Amino acid sequence: MKINVVKNVLQANDIVAAKNRQVFQEAGVLAVNLISSPGSGKTTLLEKTIPALADQGPSIVIVGDLQTTRDAERVADSAFQVTQINTGMSCHLYANQIAESLPGLELAQAYFLFIENVGNLVCPGEFDLGENLKVILLSIPEGDDKVAKYPTVFRAADMVLLTKIDLLGAFSYDLARVENDLRKLNPTAPLVPFSATTGQGMGEWLGWLAEQRKTKVGAQARFIHE
Amino acid sequence: MHEMSLASALMEEIDRISRQNNILRIDEVELRIGVLKQVVPQVMEEAFRAVSLGTLAEGAILRQVEIGARALCEDCGMEFVPAPDDFLCPVCGKFSRNLLEGDEILLGSLTCVT
Ligand SMILES: Nc1nc2c(ncn2[C@@H]2O[C@H](COP(=O)(O)OP(=O)(O)O)[C@@H](O)[C@H]2O)c(=O)[nH]1
Ligand SMILES: [Mg+2]
Ligand SMILES: [Zn+2]
Numbered sequence: 001m002k003i004n005v006v007k008n009v010l011q012a013n014d015i016v017a018a019k020n021r022q023v024f025q026e027a028g029v030l031a032v033n034l035i036s037s038p039g040s041g042k043t044t045l046l047e048k049t050i051p052a053l054a055d056q057g058p059s060i061v062i063v064g065d066l067q068t069t070r071d072a073e074r075v076a077d078s079a080f081q082v083t084q085i086n087t088g089m090s091c092h093l094y095a096n097q098i099a100e101s102l103p104g105l106e107l108a109q110a111y112f113l114f115i116e117n118v119g120n121l122v123c124p125g126e127f128d129l130g131e132n133l134k135v136i137l138l139s140i141p142e143g144d145d146k147v148a149k150y151p152t153v154f155r156a157a158d159m160v161l162l163t164k165i166d167l168l169g170a171f172s173y174d175l176a177r178v179e180n181d182l183r184k185l186n187p188t189a190p191l192v193p194f195s196a197t198t199g200q201g202m203g204e205w206l207g208w209l210a211e212q213r214k215t216k217v218g219a220q221a222r223f224i225h226e
Numbered sequence: 227m228h229e230m231s232l233a234s235a236l237m238e239e240i241d242r243i244s245r246q247n248n249i250l251r252i253d254e255v256e257l258r259i260g261v262l263k264q265v266v267p268q269v270m271e272e273a274f275r276a277v278s279l280g281t282l283a284e285g286a287i288l289r290q291v292e293i294g295a296r297a298l299c300e301d302c303g304m305e306f307v308p309a310p311d312d313f314l315c316p317v318c319g320k321f322s323r324n325l326l327e328g329d330e331i332l333l334g335s336l337t338c339v340t
């Protein structure tokens with residue numbers, strides 16, 4: 001017997017992601033999914049960003065990590081709440097794992113929810129978590145050819161942070177190539193040279209987050225909880 | 227490398243449908259994959275073999291059907307074939323978000339014994 005199905009293989013994940021998105025919306029929190037290769041600077045970005053956002057509002061962090069709690073510990077002091085998802089052998093987070101961690105979080109008290117995905121430039125791009133924004137970090141040492149090599153995540157990106165820009169001089173690196181490759185896939189995502197070491201790009205990043213929070217979450221959503 | 231993630235999601239869907247339909251054994255799984263997913267068929271085959279071990283789909287044939295990419299230029303109306311890393315219209319050079327197909331991964335059908 002042949003059963004015709006014709007169903008999106010990722011649909012089960014997408015349904016849970018849509019529910020998560022609804023929860024974020026109701027709580028008035030901006031959810032940001034941070035995606036990059038291992039070591040591109042996601043946790044370092046959070047270490048710098050969360051204290052700098054403190055005058056706007058508190059941040060919650062969900063860290064997806066294979067098994068250690070190191071990244072969670074690094075942001076524990078500055079974040080309002082931190083939770084760790086042990087992903088084991090999986091190379092990305094699922095919407096389900098986020099949904100399961102939400103009841104323990106006081107989302108309505110927070111302005112920002114940062115989700116540090118598992119270090120990987122491929123699979124996290126396929127699995128919607130319900131985030132408002134996907135931010136891709138691409139560090140200078142990874143090379144200037146990676147946008148074309150991992151097109152799916154860059155196509156889905158709302159912002160691309162070119163991290164460790166302070167190391168630019170140490171590599172033979174063509175910035176124009178990155179911009180050019182990105183524009184074949186994504187005409188709107190800002191491409192921001194960024195350094196956690198020198199602070200370059202920090203102002204633009206923080207300003208963008210504030211702006212996105214205003215447009216994506218709306219002023220009224222916050223009003224209900226205050 | 228994402229073949230394993232996709233194969234796991236596929237297997238979950240197969241499990242769900244097997245339960246709903248009281249399936250006893252699966253002989254063939256038809257998977258329709260857009261070229262933009264950049265799935266390597268042999269790797270997908272291996273991944274499916276691994277995730278289906280010990281399930282009703284163990285030993286089933288995985289028939290992979292490729293779906294080509296098509297996009298419609300929002301600017302000049304030209305239909306064109308975008309490359310995974312290039313969505314610019316070949317005629318006017320404008321970027322197109324208007325993807326008609328080529329980015330999907332669908333469980334098409336199950337050939338099975340109920
Ligand atoms: N030079 C330089 N190093 C950085 C910068 N950001 C992060 N790093 C270093 O890169 C390494 C990996 O950073 P981490 O935040 O753990 O990356 P993650 O795996 O993406 O979370 C650490 O040794 C950081 O100190 C930066 O802007 N400049
Ligand atoms: Mg980290
Ligand atoms: Zn055109």
